[in-house]
Amino acid sequence: MVEQQPGGVVTRAVATGSPRSRTGALRAGAQQWQRAVGVVLVLGWVVWLACALLALPRPVSAGTLEQDLAAGRVASWHPVLLDRHEESLFQWVDRREPSPVAPGSEVAPPERRTVGYLVDGVVGRYRVVDVTGVGDELAQRMRDAGVPLVLPLRGDPGTVVPPDVERWGAVALGFAGFLLVVSGPRPTRGTRWFWFWLLGLPAGLGVLAYAVLEVLRPLPPHVPWAVPQGRMGGWRGFLVLVLGGILLAGGLDALGSWLGPAWTLPR
Template identity: 30%
Template sequence: MIDETRALRAGRGWRWWAVLRLSIVALWLVAAGTAWWTAPRQQSYDQAGADLAAGRVVAYQWGDRWDANRRTPWFGTADLESSGTLGPLFGWRTPDGRVWWTDTTYFGEVTTTGTVHERSYAGPGAIGIAQQLQAAGLEGRNGVLQPLGQVVAGTGLAAAVVIIGVLLAGPAPVLGTRWFWFWLVCLVPFGLGLLWWLAREHPWAHSGSPHTGPRQRSHGALGFALGLLAALLSSMLLLVLGQLLGDWWVPRLDAG
């Protein structure tokens, strides 16, 4: 009778961990998919004008640099920042949620008519975009380029809370110490360390899996080193893939 009760409790515990693991993976998928879809991608000056003329601009922003320091962990992209002058960078969001940007310094041909306050803009290219905004009646759509960035930040925060809770209060890890997994989860880009933890570590494994002795567990120093190495290699891989596949498939996280 006692053995049956223990087995029943073990079964309920396993189902609880399974639901938690699936929930974390779902959060990761939402964050990763949203970040990839809304990542700023560079477009030509002419394409910016075409979207303005067709009214395909839901929101826009002016800026002179991309600030990568404000991006959210794992999936965040840089924010478009301005020092006061409008331009030379112009970013816009289309109805499908995609975000685009162009450098108005580079344009084929533009005619300025004096219909906007030219001193506020960083050159004739920016003035030309401002005139098209005015002509299309879209001047009032100046706003946030990536409103779904809050979704990414929220899912990342939720995942972080779950991770810390399990690492601190959950069953002791088997393959590595708590610090080993902490560094891997925090340092490996895009939350891939989290996925590795979910796939390999106790308590996600079945209770019948063989447990490794504590002396054989990987320690925090190794996790820290592996996390830094993974971050370096992922940056190099993204650079190569970006060159091979283009900005559409591998958007640059610094957007600039």
């Protein structure tokens, strides 16, 4: 807007609410929402990890069972079946999932029978002896030690957090990460394909990495990696998934062996 002032002086005033100022306000608002989404995703991962530590069964050896019995930590037990299945195509591990069964059930072949038991405490209190073929011997050992037989109700072994809560939390966390990778802001460190592959890393670490590195702390536009030619692509993401998944799975197992079965982190 141009105004004529006394003395022939011409001044130019910029009207409030110009397109440039509105664009800046919208950009600032979008950045605030992006940071809020990143914080919620990180907090969601922390909550899921806590639920996993409280709910997931811990595979232990027969020696660990004997140690728990000797220390008087075993509160109850029940027979379970061990089923082997691949939890994820790119996780490269087989996980044994315990399924509670009734004693003497005809659908419980001896080569798959073992026992699950609860110990005193809060974290990692549900443990399953990861040895098949000795279920009858382990059950007799529990009876000889005077441990009460308590069958779980509706698949809940008696943990502080039911396993279904952890399972659905993992689904929600993975789905939220997938939606952000597919339809969220353009990533700055890697392409969408790069982050798509990394979502398969163990323990939800791919979702956590995306929330921190792309949602909360994206690279500024002048950084070379922020241009499309400099970002990490899908093939590199696949290699990181394979190699990183193997290393992380081994690291989590080693950490669990060092910290003990109660603090074994989920994959």
